[in-house]
Amino acid sequence: MSVIFIMIPGALILAAIGVLAFVLAAKRGQFDDLDTPAIRAIFDDDDLNPPVKTATDAQPEE
Amino acid sequence: MINDPTSIAQTIRCDHCQLSVPSGLIEPDEPHQFCCHGCKSVWNVLHGAGLDGYYAVRKSVDPNPQRTSATGDSYEELDDPAFQETCVENLPGGQAQTELLLEGMHCAACVWLIERLPSVVDGVVESRANIRRRTTVVCYQPDKVKLSDIARGLDRLGYAAHPARGAAAREARIKEDRKFLIRVGVAGAIAGNIMIMAIALYGGALEGISPTWETTFRWYSMGLGVLALVWPGRVFFIGAIAALRTRTAHLDIPIALALGVGGLWGSFNTITGKGEIYFDSLAILVFLLLVGRWVQHRQQRAASDHVELMLTLTPSNATRVNEDGSTTRVPIESIEEGMVVQVEAGGSIPADGILETGHTNIDTSFITGESRPVPVHAGDEVVAGATNLSSPIRLRVSAVGESTRVGKLMQLVASASADKAPIVRFADRIAVIFVFTVITLALITFAYWTWSSGVRTGIEYATALLIVTCPCALGLATPMAMSIAMGRAAKSGVLVKSAAAIESLARPGTMILDKTGTITQGQMSVVEHNCSNEMLKCAAIIEQTSNHPIARAITDSVDLSESQSTASDINQTIGAGISGYVDDDYIEIGSPTYINSNHQIDEATNTEIKKMIEQSLSPVVLYTKEHGFGVLGIGDPIRDDAAQSIQILNDQRWDIHLCSGDHPAIARAVASQVGIMKVQGSVSPEGKAEFVKAMRAQSSSQSKHRVIMVGDGVNDAAALACADVGIAVQGGAEASLEAADIYLMTQGVYPLITLCSLAKHTMRTIHVSLIFSIGYNTIAAALAMTGVINALIAAILMPISSLTVVALSSRKWKGPRKCQSFSS
Numbered sequence: 058m059s060v061i062f063i064m065i066p067g068a069l070i071l072a073a074i075g076v077l078a079f080v081l082a083a084k085r086g087q088f089d090d091l092d093t094p095a096i097r098a099i100f101d102d103d104d105l106n107p108p109v110k111t112a113t114d115a116q117p118e119e
Numbered sequence: 120m121i122n123d124p125t126s127i128a129q130t131i132r133c134d135h136c137q138l139s140v141p142s143g144l145i146e147p148d149e150p151h152q153f154c155c156h157g158c159k160s161v162w163n164v165l166h167g168a169g170l171d172g173y174y175a176v177r178k179s180v181d182p183n184p185q186r187t188s189a190t191g192d193s194y195e196e197l198d199d200p201a202f203q204e205t206c207v208e209n210l211p212g213g214q215a216q217t218e219l220l221l222e223g224m225h226c227a228a229c230v231w232l233i234e235r236l237p238s239v240v241d242g243v244v245e246s247r248a249n250i251r252r253r254t255t256v257v258c259y260q261p262d263k264v265k266l267s268d269i270a271r272g273l274d275r276l277g278y279a280a281h282p283a284r285g286a287a288a289r290e291a292r293i294k295e296d297r298k299f300l301i302r303v304g305v306a307g308a309i310a311g312n313i314m315i316m317a318i319a320l321y322g323g324a325l326e327g328i329s330p331t332w333e334t335t336f337r338w339y340s341m342g343l344g345v346l347a348l349v350w351p352g353r354v355f356f357i358g359a360i361a362a363l364r365t366r367t368a369h370l371d372i373p374i375a376l377a378l379g380v381g382g383l384w385g386s387f388n389t390i391t392g393k394g395e396i397y398f399d400s401l402a403i404l405v406f407l408l409l410v411g412r413w414v415q416h417r418q419q420r421a422a423s424d425h426v427e428l429m430l431t432l433t434p435s436n437a438t439r440v441n442e443d444g445s446t447t448r449v450p451i452e453s454i455e456e457g458m459v460v461q462v463e464a465g466g467s468i469p470a471d472g473i474l475e476t477g478h479t480n481i482d483t484s485f486i487t488g489e490s491r492p493v494p495v496h497a498g499d500e501v502v503a504g505a506t507n508l509s510s511p512i513r514l515r516v517s518a519v520g521e522s523t524r525v526g527k528l529m530q531l532v533a534s535a536s537a538d539k540a541p542i543v544r545f546a547d548r549i550a551v552i553f554v555f556t557v558i559t560l561a562l563i564t565f566a567y568w569t570w571s572s573g574v575r576t577g578i579e580y581a582t583a584l585l586i587v588t589c590p591c592a593l594g595l596a597t598p599m600a601m602s603i604a605m606g607r608a609a610k611s612g613v614l615v616k617s618a619a620a621i622e623s624l625a626r627p628g629t630m631i632l633d634k635t636g637t638i639t640q641g642q643m644s645v646v647e648h649n650c651s652n653e654m655l656k657c658a659a660i661i662e663q664t665s666n667h668p669i670a671r672a673i674t675d676s677v678d679l680s681e682s683q684s685t686a687s688d689i690n691q692t693i694g695a696g697i698s699g700y701v702d703d704d705y706i707e708i709g710s711p712t713y714i715n716s717n718h719q720i721d722e723a724t725n726t727e728i729k730k731m732i733e734q735s736l737s738p739v740v741l742y743t744k745e746h747g748f749g750v751l752g753i754g755d756p757i758r759d760d761a762a763q764s765i766q767i768l769n770d771q772r773w774d775i776h777l778c779s780g781d782h783p784a785i786a787r788a789v790a791s792q793v794g795i796m797k798v799q800g801s802v803s804p805e806g807k808a809e810f811v812k813a814m815r816a817q818s819s820s821q822s823k824h825r826v827i828m829v830g831d832g833v834n835d836a837a838a839l840a841c842a843d844v845g846i847a848v849q850g851g852a853e854a855s856l857e858a859a860d861i862y863l864m865t866q867g868v869y870p871l872i873t874l875c876s877l878a879k880h881t882m883r884t885i886h887v888s889l890i891f892s893i894g895y896n897t898i899a900a901a902l903a904m905t906g907v908i909n910a911l912i913a914a915i916l917m918p919i920s921s922l923t924v925v926a927l928s929s930r931k932w933k934g935p936r937k938c939q940s941f942s943s
Contacts, residue, residue: 061332065339069312076308083301089293092251096227097234 177228194270240272306351317399344398377589415598437469472514485832488780535840587899592892596924612865620860624878633830634779645676650749735788808837876935895920
């Protein structure tokens with residue numbers, strides 16, 4: 058059971074690393090905008106340059 | 120044009136926006152078809168930059184097509200050095216960065232397109248959009264591209280760009296937001312880790328634990344607990360100390376008391392190795408309270424961001440006339456005394472000045488409350504903030520910025536806001552009772568147990584009492600209920616900037632309403648007409664040629680889109696009337712004196728004119744050979760929902776006043792039409808603020824009686840700032856937006872009813888939560904006083920009470936009880 062003497066400080070150090078990472082992320086503005094990044098992620102870079110003609114000519118009728 | 124039934128182009132759709140192309144614009148030989156010039160130019164820009172992928176993206180995210188609207192502005196004012204100094208940040212490496220607010224950004228495809236700006240405008244390094252705030256931060260190379268080019272580029276894509284003002288204040292706010300979030304996150308992490316220790320200790324208490332382990336876990340708990348109290352929990356102590364210094368009641372006081380005593384006694388027990396420690400409960404307490412406050416903070420921030428966006432949309436530039444006669448667009452800040460500026464018809468006047476050339480009518484309703492347009496000629500003084508209605512003018516600037524009439528009013532607003540005593544909120548009022556009751560009970564407990572079983576037991580039970588009665592539920596319930604209320608208000612088109620405002624609206628108090636623009640629409644139009652529709656139509660066709668405000672009111676009253684008639688031989692007499700032919704019929708339109716000088720006005724028409732004047736309408740007489748005389752009553756029409764809304768407010772026992780800068784006769788006429796008994800006319804902006812202050816002084820004797828000011832113009836801004844709650848209505852001036860606590864985004868005054876109902880509902884929710892939490896606290900206090908409670912029971916009771924109130928705060932709201940159909 059004396060392993061707990063090492064486990065608890067170990068666990069707390071891990072937690073402290075997590076908290077530190079969170080604080081740094083928050084300070085750098087990672088959580089400033091929670092909406093746009095979600096949108097940004099849904100576009101593949103392939104969307105950037107599709108074959109020009111098919112993209113415009115293949116507009117389906119609504 | 121889209122709904123034109125004769126259009127054969129039902130199946131031909133615009134290549135850009137997917138709306139059908141009007142038949143007149145179909146070009147059979149072209150491979151691509153466009154519904155308007157705007158769409159065509161956006162398509163060309165996108166196609167030229169190889170960004171056709173936009174259409175694929177948009178199809179997948181936004182099924183509702185929208186027509187694009189480029190403003191075609193030159194954005195010259197963005198290149199002004201004075202402007203660049205305040206709004207553009209220079210980055211190392213010769214790059215510059217600025218934030219632009221964009222109109223029309225609404226979906227994922229917009230984000231996609233705006234972030235591809237570097238491939239549309241050369242010299243732009245990066246563009247990062249924020250869809251919630253509708254802004255983009257543009258990073259660019261100033262030696263390659265001008266800011267105005269970037270703005271024009273965005274404009275060509277259909278997003279009108281506006282520079283975001285107040286960068287420093289925003290920076291500070293972002294920092295504050297981040298600190299807040301860090302506190303919540305850290306408190307959560309600490310609470311979670313303490314719980315692990317606590318489970319070991321509680322398990323040990325039930326099953327038995329060796330003293331070594333117990334001591335170890337207690338010391339770890341203390342370490343984490345003290346950390347929670349001095350880092351994220353610090354805010355409660357700071358708040359409590361601030362409240363004690365100013366001798367105001369605040370919920371932070373009982374919270375800080377519980378945290379402080381619990382922390383000290385827990386540390387003492389840890390060190391001495393005897394008795395209960397409370398660090399798990401304390402850490403959870405800190406975390407839950409911070410979560411509640413953070414949720415409310417976010418909701419308030421969303422509302423104030425939205426208001427800020429609207430502030431930025433108000434024009435901030437002026438047209439300067441140079442010495443050689445050419446004109447330059449400059450930001451409003453660089454206008455100086457003695458300069459000559461030009462103001463187009465429909466533009467707003469940027470500075471106080473003397474009219475040099477031209478004559479026009481100006482609308483000063485925002486500044487004076489006067490509903491009728493004021494005619495001005497060369498040599499007359501005009502004030503900043505007024506709107507030029509009829510024709511272009513040039514004026515020599517006599518005062519700028521803070522020395523203008525509007526600037527002085529703004530100083531009044533600032534001082535009124537600073538002087539305003541904060542509303543003592545419900546939770547804070549309760550806090551006073553709380554503190555006294557809890558301290559009394561704690562002293563009794565301490566005294567009794569010290570007498571019967573010694574000091575240690577006395578302190579033990581008194582501390583347990585302080586912790587279990589900590590107003591956690593109340594501290595959580597209020598912000599939760601408030602943020603839900605603000606979210607609901609925003610959905611029905613009401614932006615609430617402060618939670619205290621909602622509390623003040625829950626009980627009827629005094630409501631002071633402005634007239635022009637609040638009860639009335641703030642625009643001249645034909646309120647009554649006593650002539651055939653045929654005649655009115657002819658009049659409208661003639662008046663189409665004139666820019667006079669009354670002429671526009673007449674034109675707007677008739678739908679002329681189907682009319683084939685044309686006007687000819689127009690003869691206008693300034694300030695009197697107009698005559699001309701519509702097809703072959705001769706018609707004269709003008710003031711009664713103007714018509715009377717040509718034709719004898721008959722008795723019936725004269726009575727009609729008198730009736731109009733009694734109703735405070737400006738009479739306009741029409742004359743044709745065929746139909747004889749007709750009379751139009753021009754005025755500022757009352758909003759459709761005003762009378763009914765005021766009726767409801769009256770029924771709810773609100774004390775309603777009308778306070779207008781307009782002529783007393785007009786104010787009285789409007790008041791009697793909507794059913795307001797207490798009326799004041801010709802009140803100056805300063806007078807309005809004084810009136811509000813007087814009402815507050817009078818009502819402060821009756822506690823809980825609040826003074827609400829509802830207005831729209833600059834003339835109301837000081838009064839809005841003075842009142843307990845200032846409400847700005849839709850279409851209000853910039854100043855009133857800033858001074859108000861609440862902003863109605865939808866037309867009319869009916870949202871006031873919705874707001875009052877929501878406020879009432881919210882306060883009832885908070886009251887119910889309070890009863891529940893007092894119930895819990897009474898049980899807990901009884902257990903603590905009798906010495907039955909231990910730390911485990913306290914640790915279980917507290918989260919249960921918190922969960923109950925959080926569940927209660929999302930209670931359903933059914934909307935205002937009466938006239939539900941009316942608002943839709």
